[in-house]
Amino acid sequence: MSHTTADLLVERLVAWGVDTIFGFPGDGINGIFEALRTHQDTVRFIQVRHEEAAAFAACGYAKYTGRLGVCLATSGPGGIHLLNGLYDAKCDGQPVLAITGHTFHDLIGTHSQQDVDLGRLFMDVAAYSERVMGPAHVINVVDTAVKTALGRRTVAHLTIPKDVQEWTSGDESRSAANVPGHSADVFEGDWPMPSMSRLKAAADLLNAGSRVAILAGRGCLGARAEVLEMADKVGGPIVKPLLGKGVVADDSLFTTGGVGLLGTAPSQDAMEECDTLLIAGSSFPYLEFYPKPGQARTIQIEIDATRTGLRHAVDVGLVGDCRDVLGALLPLVARKSDRSFLEKAQERMKRWNTLMELRGTRTDLPLKPQVVAHQLNALLRDDAIVSADSGTIATWAARHIQMRGTMQFSLSGTLATMGNAVPYGIGAAIAYPGRQVVSIVGDGGFTMLMGEVATLVKYALPVKVIIFKNDVLGMIKWEQMVLGGTPQFGVQLQPIDFAAYARACGAGGFTVSDPAEVASTLRQALDYPGPAIVEAVVDSNEPPLPGKITTDQAWNFTEALVKGERGGWEIFKTVLENKIREVV
Ligand SMILES: Cc1ncc(C[n+]2csc(CCOP(=O)(O)OP(=O)(O)O)c2C)c(N)n1
Ligand SMILES: [Mg+2]
Numbered sequence: 001m002s003h004t005t006a007d008l009l010v011e012r013l014v015a016w017g018v019d020t021i022f023g024f025p026g027d028g029i030n031g032i033f034e035a036l037r038t039h040q041d042t043v044r045f046i047q048v049r050h051e052e053a054a055a056f057a058a059c060g061y062a063k064y065t066g067r068l069g070v071c072l073a074t075s076g077p078g079g080i081h082l083l084n085g086l087y088d089a090k091c092d093g094q095p096v097l098a099i100t101g102h103t104f105h106d107l108i109g110t111h112s113q114q115d116v117d118l119g120r121l122f123m124d125v126a127a128y129s130e131r132v133m134g135p136a137h138v139i140n141v142v143d144t145a146v147k148t149a150l151g152r153r154t155v156a157h158l159t160i161p162k163d164v165q166e167w168t169s170g171d172e173s174r175s176a177a178n179v180p181g182h183s184a185d186v187f188e189g190d191w192p193m194p195s196m197s198r199l200k201a202a203a204d205l206l207n208a209g210s211r212v213a214i215l216a217g218r219g220c221l222g223a224r225a226e227v228l229e230m231a232d233k234v235g236g237p238i239v240k241p242l243l244g245k246g247v248v249a250d251d252s253l254f255t256t257g258g259v260g261l262l263g264t265a266p267s268q269d270a271m272e273e274c275d276t277l278l279i280a281g282s283s284f285p286y287l288e289f290y291p292k293p294g295q296a297r298t299i300q301i302e303i304d305a306t307r308t309g310l311r312h313a314v315d316v317g318l319v320g321d322c323r324d325v326l327g328a329l330l331p332l333v334a335r336k337s338d339r340s341f342l343e344k345a346q347e348r349m350k351r352w353n354t355l356m357e358l359r360g361t362r363t364d365l366p367l368k369p370q371v372v373a374h375q376l377n378a379l380l381r382d383d384a385i386v387s388a389d390s391g392t393i394a395t396w397a398a399r400h401i402q403m404r405g406t407m408q409f410s411l412s413g414t415l416a417t418m419g420n421a422v423p424y425g426i427g428a429a430i431a432y433p434g435r436q437v438v439s440i441v442g443d444g445g446f447t448m449l450m451g452e453v454a455t456l457v458k459y460a461l462p463v464k465v466i467i468f469k470n471d472v473l474g475m476i477k478w479e480q481m482v483l484g485g486t487p488q489f490g491v492q493l494q495p496i497d498f499a500a501y502a503r504a505c506g507a508g509g510f511t512v513s514d515p516a517e518v519a520s521t522l523r524q525a526l527d528y529p530g531p532a533i534v535e536a537v538v539d540s541n542e543p544p545l546p547g548k549i550t551t552d553q554a555w556n557f558t559e560a561l562v563k564g565e566r567g568g569w570e571i572f573k574t575v576l577e578n579k580i581r582e583v584v
Contacts, residue, residue: 510524
């Protein structure tokens with residue numbers, strides 16, 4: 001039986017271990033769909049409602065599994081819709097392969113219908129982007145695309161003209177130079193190790209430092225034991241950028257939790273006071289939260305040599321995988337007898353945790369968003385997979401969702417896009433049937449890809465979506481006021497009954513606005529045998545204040561109120577209450 005280009009594509013992907021493709025149909029990829037139909041026993045097609053969600057789902061799948069994520073979209077508009085999700089994967093270093101259709105091979109460049117040169121459009125987002133020229137070409141480029149995505153932990157793209165998808169391997173299109181079978185579906189994921197002299201130079205700095213902090217990011221997700229042992233040896237706290245939230249459990253005495261605007265005050269103190277910084281597997285982007293230039297001798301472990309010294313000047317750079325490099329470094333690092341830096345961080349963490357407990361257990365009305373995140377945390381299983389969207393919700397999730405056991409957490413870290421959380425949940429639930437999957441979203445981010453609730457129902461994916469409904473694009477409202485010093489503008493949202501919407505889609509729908517009912521409502525939703533939405537109606541005046549507020553921020557904020565912020569008094573009262581709670 002002769003094979004079409006599309007058959008060869010699908011079979012080669014299967015040979016690479018791909019068993020799931022997220023996508024949406026269109027006439028520009030009908031040839032590929034026919035191949036997916038005839039190969040449905042070996043590869044699953046998951047139909048989403050918007051191509052952006054397919055790319056997010058592929059990215060989430062890659063983040064939670066460490067495997068290649070694959071998404072598929074039609075020519076023209078379908079491909080264009082993928083873009084934001086692909087940038088999310090690129091920015092957070094995830095291997096994702098995008099496959100798109102193109103117009104007929106002999107009409108390309110003639111203003112034909114859906115004649116968008118996706119190969120060119122994707123040139124920035126994809127490290128590899130090729131047009132498939134026929135059946136003799138497809139295997140070679142699939143191999144190179146997959147190896148590029150895995151090897152560089154980024155996005156690769158293949159586009160196939162719609163007629164080429166149906167060309168068969170019997171066609172005499174193979175050039176003599178293209179020796180059949182020359183390309184192998186083999187990727188060796190071994191990373192280079194730094195030399196002993198560099199390891200020693202790094203160890204010397206760590207041994208010489210008296211206040212060592214460790215910034216452990218997503219590159220350390222598979223190196224929990226090594227990171228903990230390093231923290232014990234250097235007697236310093238582990239500071240976790242959000243993508244590294246799962247590196248160590250939050251009840252570990254070695255961590256001060258998150259960092260940055262969404263982080264904890266003790267993490268910021270550690271960054272401000274350390275004399276030595278070990279950055280491991282992190283490109284945490286907020287430069288202002290790093291130690292001041294010249295303050296700390298810095299060692300960086302980074303798998304991508306081009307990212308050494310990217311965010312902070314580095315004294316010793318170690319290129320390689322964090323687990324391997326930390327393993328090689330540990331025997332060279334002596335255990336410090338002076339534990340005072342770590343102990344100070346632990347003291348501060350006790351106070352921080354008490355404050356979080358206080359904020360998370362408030363019983364006053366309107367319902368505070370922290371209460372929802374705090375109660376949810378108490379109900380999560382030790383193997384839960386959590387995704388979060390961008391917005392104030394990311395702050396509540398960062399501060400109140402406590403990692404433990406084999407829990408996993410992600411969000412759009414570097415692109416910080418909205419809309420990713422529910423599709424990440426789709427990717428997670430597909431990859432790990434039986435595990436609890438929870439998506440934490442704002443009302444703004446949720447409505448961007450609201451149709452994906454239908455995807456959850458269609459595939460019976462029991463993802464629980466917790467919507468923090470504050471009728472506003474909260475994060476921007478606060479940014480306008482606290483960072484910009486201007487009253488809010490253009491951020492109010494027309495309310496939607498999300499519980500009714502969930503039920504209309506065939507999912508469970510719950511609403512809660514009373515703090516006393518949060519735990520029971522969340523429990524009902526988590527126990528619901530299928531996808532479910534909880535609409536938590538929360539106080540829109542609750543500010544996501546940084547762990548430590550600066551004088552500038554306080555000044556801007558006051559200015560915004562003076563300039564005539566609507567509801568200024570209500571906001572002022574809420575902020576004051578928070579500050580009083582912090583002090584007493
Ligand atoms: C695609 C996209 N558009 C706009 C933004 C800017 N942005 C960041 S957070 C945010 C508000 C999110 O609002 P919502 O989802 O309601 O969450 P809340 O902040 O209210 O908790 C916006 C508009 C973004 N990050 N991504
Ligand atoms: Mg909102």
